[in-house]
Amino acid sequence: MNVDELLKYEPSKSFEDSRKTRFHENDNFEPKKKIKTGNLDHLTEKERLEVLKMLENEPEVEPFTETSLRKLMTQFDKKFAKNQEMRIKYPENPEKFMESEIELNQVIQEMHTVSTRPDFYPILLDSSFLQSLLSLISHENIDISAAAVSLLQELTDLESSMEYLEEIKVLIDYLFEQQVFSLLISNLDRFDESNKDESEAVHNTMAIFENMIEAKPSLSVESSKQGLLPWLLKRIKVKGPFDSNKLYAAELLSILVQNHDENRKSVGELDGIDILLLQIAYYKKHNPASAEEYEYMENLFDCLCSCLMLPANRLKFLHAEGLQLMRLILREQKNARHSALKVLSYAMNNLEGKENCQAFVEMLGLGILFPLFMKPADSRKKKNKENHNYDEYVVSIISSLLKNCSDDNKNRVIGKFVESDHEKIDRLIELYFKYKEQVEKVRFSDEEDMVFLNRYFIRKFLIKSILGR
Secondary structure (H helix, E strand, O other): OOHHHHHOOOOOHHHHHHHHHHHOOOOOOOOOOOOOOOOOOOOOHHHHHHHHHHHHHOOOOOOOOHHHHHHHHHHHHHHHHHHHHHHHHOOOOHHHHHHHHHHHHHHHHHHHHHHHOHHHHHHHHOOOHHHHHHHHOOOOOHHHHHHHHHHHHHHOOOOOOHHHHHHHHHHHHHHHHOOHHHHHHHHHOOOOOOOHHHHHHHHHHHHHHHHHHHHOOOHHHHHHHOOHHHHHHHHHOOOOOOOHHHHHHHHHHHHHHHOOHHHHHHHHHOOHHHHHHHHHHHHHOOOOOOHHHHHHHHHHHHHHHHHOOOHHHHHHHHHOOHHHHHHHHHHOOOOOHHHHHHHHHHHHOOHHHHHHHHHHHHOOOHHHHHHHHHOOHHHOOOOHHHHHHHHHHHHHHHHHHHHHOOHHHHHHHHHHHHHHHHHHHHHHHHHHHHHHHHHHHOOOOOHHHHHHHHHHHHHHHHHHHHHOO
16 A cells, blocks of 8 residues: 555544544533623522632643643644644554544644734745645545534634734635635545534635635635535535525625626626526525525525626526516515515616516516516515615616616506506506605715615615606
8 A cells, every 4th residue: 555545534424423432522521601790680699609719720821821721732733743643653543543543632722822823924924834724624534524614614713813814815816825615625525414513524624715706806706716615505405404504605606706807707608697696596485584594595586687797697687587487476475575576676777677677578577577666665565775675676677677678568667557446557646756865854964875776776776767767
């Protein structure tokens, strides 16, 4: 057996079971609850004194210094080298190298302390530590791999150390140069998400992606080139119950397509429009079962809207029968109806939406759209902001139809305003004065007011465009 075969050796299933038992023998251990010292009124005097005595007797935590870091790195190097040596020396005797892997796992856990001191990151970059850590991502022992991913996630976390943003960015630049996206993505298929710890490892991997893209938005496109976009599309279409990893995948996909035409184009080329429509189709007849699933559903619609900003994807949307799906969703009294209106407004907007406008009229979509136009916002049990968006989307769709449809189809739209004693003209005027009044009430006190004003000017413009004024 040569060295390559030795390094690729994987223990038998029975051994893996025993290994996981040793690694997780304390999984059911429940840590003691932290004592809240803010209010001890509910305690007796004796209990209060005991609590204060316990706090006084707690050992002082030594500060984490550069010397502490170097000692820890030395320990890591020794455990890392020992594990490699034992795996090569006893490739067919896992019991011989199991102890070294437990020790390696323990020192990786201790290295989490480094994430509290990003000002020490230059020391990591000047050593071999990061190179060794990245190699552990593909370690034969899945627990070691998960531990390395967890540590990397904490090291790249921006929220905990915003004051050291530049140090974290330097670390992220190094990781990108080491092709960390490709490394992590290729490692994801090793994790079994039915296992709680391995599912958490997948979540931590996605957190690394988010941390890096948040720190360096330019990595959105580069990460897609290294395989992130295809993996995210693959993950959201996995059959099975909704879970937090599916939510996270949809969030990341939304981030990638939000501002980058290159990623939008890639989604279209990877049949991503079809994938998004298939996931959305479930909510045609079902409401999300939780707030988290509702957020997931909204992320799917947001991804679709972002992709429809690319003209080529609007044709893919049309050919994938996206209009028919949105029309069916509008017929149902489900949570997805509001988002379906948003998608239609994106699909039909500007000259690039001409084909969708024509198709929408020809599939008798006006019979669904105008009852929603006539329904006053106050009668819908929605938040005020959502009511405004609802009106905006409906008016935007009607405006696009009048601009983009052929003469025959345009006359069908205009005919809707004539029928029933011109009641839709009355509704249009009602909306016009409603938003005109709100625009006039706006005060230019801060930036939020300016955003508010801009939104209502947009609505006012849409209404005036329908009136031909």
